[in-house]
Amino acid sequence: xxxxxxxxxxxxxxxxxxxxxxxxxxxxxxxxxxxxxxxxxxxxxxxxxxxxxxxxxxxxxxxxxxxxxxxxxxxxxxxxxxxxxxxxxxxxxxxxxxxxxxxxxxxxxxxxxxxxxxxxxxxxxxxxxxxxxxxxxxxxxxxxxxxxxxxxxxxxxxxxxxxxxxxxxxxxxxxxxxxxxxxxxxxxxxxxxxxxxxxxxxxxxxxxxxxxxxxxxxxxxxxxxxxxxxxxxxxxxxxxxxxxxxxxxxxxxx
Amino acid sequence: xxxxxxxxxxxxxxxxxxxxxxxxxxxxxxxxxxxxxxxxxxxxxxxxxxxxxxxxxxxxxxxxxxxxxxxxxxxxxxxxxxxxxxxxxxxxxxxxxxxxxxxxxxxxxxxxxxxxxxxxxxxxxxxxxxxxxxxxxxxxxxxxxxxxxxxxxxxxxxxxxxxxxxxxxxxxxxxxxxxxxxxxxxxxxxxxxxxxxxxxxxxxxxxxxxxxxxxxxxxxxxxxxxxxxxxxxxxxxxxxxxxxxxxxxxxxxx
Numbered sequence: 093x094x095x096x097x098x099x100x101x102x103x104x105x106x107x108x109x110x111x112x113x114x115x116x117x118x119x120x121x122x123x124x125x126x127x128x129x130x131x132x133x134x135x136x137x138x139x140x141x142x143x144x145x146x147x148x149x150x151x152x153x154x155x156x157x158x159x160x161x162x163x164x165x166x167x168x169x170x171x172x173x174x175x176x177x178x179x180x181x182x183x184x185x186x187x188x189x190x191x192x193x194x195x196x197x198x199x200x201x202x203x204x205x206x207x208x209x210x211x212x213x214x215x216x217x218x219x220x221x222x223x224x225x226x227x228x229x230x231x232x233x234x235x236x237x238x239x240x241x242x243x244x245x246x247x248x249x250x251x252x253x254x255x256x257x258x259x260x261x262x263x264x265x266x267x268x269x270x271x272x273x274x275x276x277x278x279x280x281x282x283x284x285x286x287x288x289x290x291x292x293x294x295x296x297x298x299x300x301x302x303x304x305x306x307x308x309x310x311x312x313x314x315x316x317x318x319x320x321x322x323x324x325x326x327x328x329x330x331x332x333x334x335x336x337x338x339x340x341x342x343x344x345x346x
Numbered sequence: 347x348x349x350x351x352x353x354x355x356x357x358x359x360x361x362x363x364x365x366x367x368x369x370x371x372x373x374x375x376x377x378x379x380x381x382x383x384x385x386x387x388x389x390x391x392x393x394x395x396x397x398x399x400x401x402x403x404x405x406x407x408x409x410x411x412x413x414x415x416x417x418x419x420x421x422x423x424x425x426x427x428x429x430x431x432x433x434x435x436x437x438x439x440x441x442x443x444x445x446x447x448x449x450x451x452x453x454x455x456x457x458x459x460x461x462x463x464x465x466x467x468x469x470x471x472x473x474x475x476x477x478x479x480x481x482x483x484x485x486x487x488x489x490x491x492x493x494x495x496x497x498x499x500x501x502x503x504x505x506x507x508x509x510x511x512x513x514x515x516x517x518x519x520x521x522x523x524x525x526x527x528x529x530x531x532x533x534x535x536x537x538x539x540x541x542x543x544x545x546x547x548x549x550x551x552x553x554x555x556x557x558x559x560x561x562x563x564x565x566x567x568x569x570x571x572x573x574x575x576x577x578x579x580x581x582x583x584x585x586x587x588x589x590x591x592x593x594x595x596x597x598x599x600x
Contacts, residue, residue: 140395141394141395160423163422163423163426163427164418164419164422164423165418165422166422167421167422167423167425167426167441168417168418168419168420168421168422168423168425168426169414169417169418169421169422171421171422172417172421172422172443172445172446172491172499173417173499175443175445175446175493176445176493176497176498176499177497179445179448179493179495179497180495180496180497184447184448185445185446185447186442186446186447187421187442187443187445187446188440188441189426189429189441191426191429191430191433191439191441192426192429192439192440192441193438193439193440193484194433194438224482224483224484225482228478228479228482229478230447230478237426239429239430239433241433241434242434243430243431243433243434244430245426245427245430
């Protein structure tokens, strides 16, 4: 079994939650990949350097200065801090971007209505490269930076990276994908954290969308998740640290 | 044969020289490791963020803010740019710090007269980890950041990293170490770039030191090099891009 754990911005800024999340990841005995973003710290540094982060539809507009900063923060500071903390927990973490080992090749997003700048849309996951690292006993820690194989680094959505890796590796492993975010799961009632929906299958997902239980920020995450399931990922779990640990996170599967 | 190429700050700030140096590295058909520092860009960013770089005896004093910046610049920006450019040249580069795969374990330098802050002195090179990457077909690109295996990242001299890796890997490979810097080699006359000394062995090195031909910044580099040779490294080359390519760099060996 291969687990792919995606952690979001909220976990990264809370040292205690982060420590516990890394302990969960370090407890995995079968191969596992950690995927992380790091939005807030990049925005803070941009501000310090006199830039403002620009967002459209939840996606960062990546100009050249922003790309330098997200590369420094995601691939440098956050990635290496995560790796060092995992190593301290005896997890043989190895930090990578999509450029390393050509693990994730992308292209600069084509300009239609909005120019997202140096935003990368994924073309290919290097399955052999990931297998080589996993079989070497490494636990890849993957930041949200890819490249175009022509020397250009690109900023890429971390949720998409996680699901793309999951789908690519179903040929070699039985894959489970775990999204760790601030909520204990997909909620029947957005105001009630106790209303976690235990299991969603493609049929009930269609209903939840129709009833507008699932909307806005949750939609792309779950659309992504069901696309991964349609492509052979065994299950996707959506929850926070506690619910993922206790098995009470929302389980998406066929 | 395993080549370890160390590139310094001057190469990193000149795009054309860097491109040619990366072409040289990408031309290696046998396993190779690239080691880089990146002093100037880190100093520039520190300034932009309102800090000043502090140096004592050619070594940076690494306070907490400086450590964050060097981690961002060395392990993030520079490392990923080098990897992306090498990948564009069809070299299967994979960027690492000493924390990744626990490749280079160090300890925080003991405070004697000077407190160097988060400066790391190397304790152990993970030979099996490097072998696993090299045998997986990866060309490691190693930045000058290590860790203490207890969660702390540390800033470490890149020359020392290069020679330590070289010595550790003599058990598995025939190792050559190449230092690429601004001069064509060790010069008989510091003012004359044509006065490159072709070959230095331990006996002639003692003489050059006595005659003060080798002094100041060159001394620790060559002391390091001869320590590596004493520990089984077959040869160390000291030169710039042109002399390393043409074979006219200074060759140090027994």
